[in-house]
Ligand SMILES: Nc1ncnc2c1ncn2[C@@H]1O[C@H](COP(=O)(O)OP(=O)(O)O)[C@@H](O)[C@H]1O
């Protein structure tokens with residue numbers, strides 16, 4: 001299957017006064033999988049449907065392998081699309097559902113039959129061809145939908161929260177399976193999700209959207225480790241955030257004085273106009289130790305706190321701490337299999353510390 | 366037996382159901398009973414038993430002609446209202462134009478058409494237009510009153526169709542037209558059938574519109590029946606009525622067999 005490069009150039013979609021998608025430009029490498037990630041209503045589905053041709057952009061262009069498809073009707077775009085509710089034709093059998101796209105392309109019955117069988121094998125439903133969608137489980141239905149989308153050898157695959165209706169265990173195994181299949185076929189894929197784990201698991205590149213705009217585009221590690229905004233830092237994973245001001249610069253890094261009283265040593269400080277910054281620290285970067293009269297005083301990246309809540313989650317525990325300055329801190333610590341009990345309990349006086357390299361500076365707008 | 370229909374409450378339910386059935390069906394049964402009465406006037410209880418009134422009715426040229434006209438008219442009205450009503454319902458549900466919601470709401474509310482006034486208005490419009498053909502006028506008039514029934518049933522079944530099915534079909538290479546035939550229509554088939562049946566029955570049974578638009582040459586069954594009733598009220602009138610009742614029931618049964626009308630009517 002030849003994979004397509006997809007490019008969006010300044011596309012916008014306006015609904016009366018509401019701008020659902022605002023001047024978005026994006027390039028999707030051939031054979032890669034990207035995830036549009038963001039809260040509900042941020043314009044992900046609208047974006048995807050514009051690429052599919054189901055929604056006409058108010059302005060801007062869509063290009064596939066540099067060919068302008070902005071005005072090509074849906075049914076000539078050669079697209080495989082999966083919907084959250086599967087959208088299988090209830091009056092057709094599994095085989096007939098899969099054959100639908102081939103039939104629309106005028107492919108002869110005999111040739112279509114072989115390809116349908118192939119697709120059924122691909123999605124591991126060979127013995128289900130004669131059933132009706134209502135006779136299948138949710139996971140099986142989505143496999144049929146996948147087979148139906150892939151059998152036409154689409155130029156790209158579009159997924160709109162395709163696993164959202166499945167329960168957690170099945171969803172996770174389908175994520176891995178879908179990703180493996182996508183990589184094996186080398187199929188350019190665009191997925192929409194509001195589930196960060198799904199995006200992290202499946203995508204080469206994550207596009208974080210907010211209110212119709214692209215907030216950040218990058219690999220999973222870039223997005224997680226170097227969020228460009230407070231929004232991204234809090235939307236992907238959990239972050240501790242300190243509002244503060246740059247106190248001084250030293251080489252690439254410097255010192256930030258947080259409003260809650262503590263001081264933060266940072267390794268790298270972006271160049272920026274204002275000195276107002278937010279420093280974000282991931283919970284797993286924080287080490288929690290017994291206070292034992294440990295001197296905290298003026299040292300950076302160290303803070304005295306009291307344990308307010310402990311949540312045991314199997315291999316990790318979440319510690320909710322309150323600093324003396326009144327700020328809440330969340331720390332994740334891996335549990336040791338052989339020690340019994342938790343390292344800290346509610347009410348303990350502790351010291352939280354972390355490396356300068358864990359401090360990520362976000363300039364305030 | 367289904368457990369919903371057991372217990373003390375069930376008897377009350379049965380009693381009410383039976384009472385309702387008697388209330389609805391007794392006039393029809395009464396008509397059927399007097400149609401076999403061996404007397405020259407309509408009497409109840411019927412005297413003796415005879416089928417001679419049926420023999421008389423089935424040889425009555427006026428009645429046969431009227432039946433033919435009514436059946437053709439009802440078929441024409443059904444086809445016409447389907448051709449107009451299905452696309453109209455589709456436009457109302459899927460289209461995004463000003464007033465669509467208001468029109469939909471109006472059509473889904475209980476249908477009230479002052480047919481007598483509609484008929485008179487139609488007569489004026491059609492004669493103004495110089496339309497002299499009574500059959501054509503009847504057809505137009507009947508479509509005007511039957512199309513809303515089709516729009517209504519199709520509309521309500523269309524509202525239940527998942528729009529994603531149509532989107533999926535289109536991404537798979539189906540044009541809008543093919544999507545409609547291959548995906549949408551099978552989903553709304555029962556609604557279309559129910560609408561068609563309503564249209565047929567409403568047309569077949571219509572008096573107030575036909576009254577204005579018919580002439581002496583072309584009179585549908587209800588008009589002939591009424592005329593007969595006014596002239597000689599002998600048991601041939603109930604015999605005609607019985608034929609019409611049986612005809613209507615047969616239609617319903619056939620449709621029930623074909624598309625599962627019960628499902629269609631509950632949309
Ligand atoms: N047909 C429509 N008419 C008006 N507003 C719409 C329409 N479709 C979507 N919107 C609005 O556009 C915004 C983006 O919607 P959508 O793309 O579905 O978001 P997401 O998929 O990220 O949840 C939302 O505020 C939504 O209410």
Ligand SMILES: [Mg+2]
Nearest residue numbers: 044045046192
């Ligand atoms: Mg969405």
